[in-house]
Ligand SMILES: Cc1cc2nc3c(=O)[nH]c(=O)nc-3n(C[C@H](O)[C@H](O)[C@H](O)COP(=O)(O)OP(=O)(O)OC[C@H]3O[C@@H](n4cnc5c(N)ncnc54)[C@H](O)[C@@H]3O)c2cc1C
């Protein structure tokens with residue numbers, strides 16, 4: 001569209017009902033869209049995504065709420081994001097929607113082969129999860145290779161049902177959802193007032209973010225309904241997370257690897273590592289292999305940006321780069337993104353009333 005025509009079009013967009021496009025339908029995009037409609041009921045929100053559940057990275061995740069640390073984000077901010085997410089999902093797990101949303105409490109152990117560092121011994125999230133305490137000698141007898149451990153109760157999302165639950169909530173709030181690959185944020189400027197970028201690893205190409213890199217993860221989903229407790233090796237590589245329908249066994253963390261093809265040798269290695277922690281898993285059945293690319297970054301990109309081209313301005317809120325912890329912090333970052341959308345609306349309303357004078 002000609003720049004002059006788009007300027008005119010932008011001016012005629014109704015600022016009483018700002019049009020917001022959220023790019024991405026993973027846990028971050030859907031929860032951000034939901035927070036926007038909750039905080040700005042007059043907004044008209046549309047989700048645009050080239051893939052929806054079941055074809056997102058978010059579908060591959062174990063969905064456990066155990067934060068990963070973003071070195072470039074202050075710890076108190078990360079704790080706030082985690083706390084808001086935990087509080088939100090705890091209430092959901094305690095409601096009559098818990099089974100549909102696939103959200104439940106799960107108890108278990110994080111174990112260490114060597115004495116942990118002080119940060120590992122008392123992680124920043126220890127007073128957010130429930131009942132965090134050192135494991136007793138009797139509990140540690142289950143893990144003869146490990147010297148130290150922590151017991152606690154946290155939450156887990158069964159990821160595909162949780163994403164569908166979010167989609168259902170969005171539809172009930174009048175949010176439109178369209179399959180569309182966005183090649184350039186500017187292609188949306190004549191239709192929307194504000195763009196919210198929740199494209200996960202897709203942001204590498206969409207906004208050319210070279211600080212955003214994939215960390216490939218392979219996991220197995222197995223049928224082992226007798227496994228009730230989670231087990232996480234403190235090195236973060238080997239984990240067992242029982243869910244409602246399957247147990248997730250992990251994992252791998254392969255930096256800058258883009259392949260989505262499962263690797264059979266890795267499958268065998270993951271299975272053996274998990275069986276050495278929980279020998280009853282030798283009896284597990286129906287092994288399904290999944291691969292996802294964690295959108296990893298030094299810090300989550302959660303900020304406002306105003307793009308400018310030929311005198312036209314396009315407000316953008318970025319919310320991507322959640323790496324290995326998207327489920328753990330999604331609600332907290334979605335709330336902050338919605339607050340930033342509110343700031344964009346206030347700025348647009350200010351400039352449209354100035355233009356009328
Ligand atoms: C094996 C594995 C296990 C994990 N386990 C956990 C866990 O237990 N707990 C936890 O907290 N985290 C976990 N994670 C991390 C978690 O999966 C991610 O942090 C989270 O899914 C990121 O969500 P997202 O919405 O940003 O990305 P995605 O789920 O990848 O969603 C991005 C969306 O953007 C869309 N998109 C991208 N580019 C474009 C474009 N140009 N135009 C239109 N649409 C576009 C995609 O189609 C997709 O819908 C795990 C990750 C992996 C790989």
Ligand SMILES: O=C(O)CCC(=O)C(=O)O
Nearest residue numbers: 062064217232239251324
């Ligand atoms: O690290 C964990 O324990 C949870 C799984 C996860 O977040 C991951 O594999 O990225």
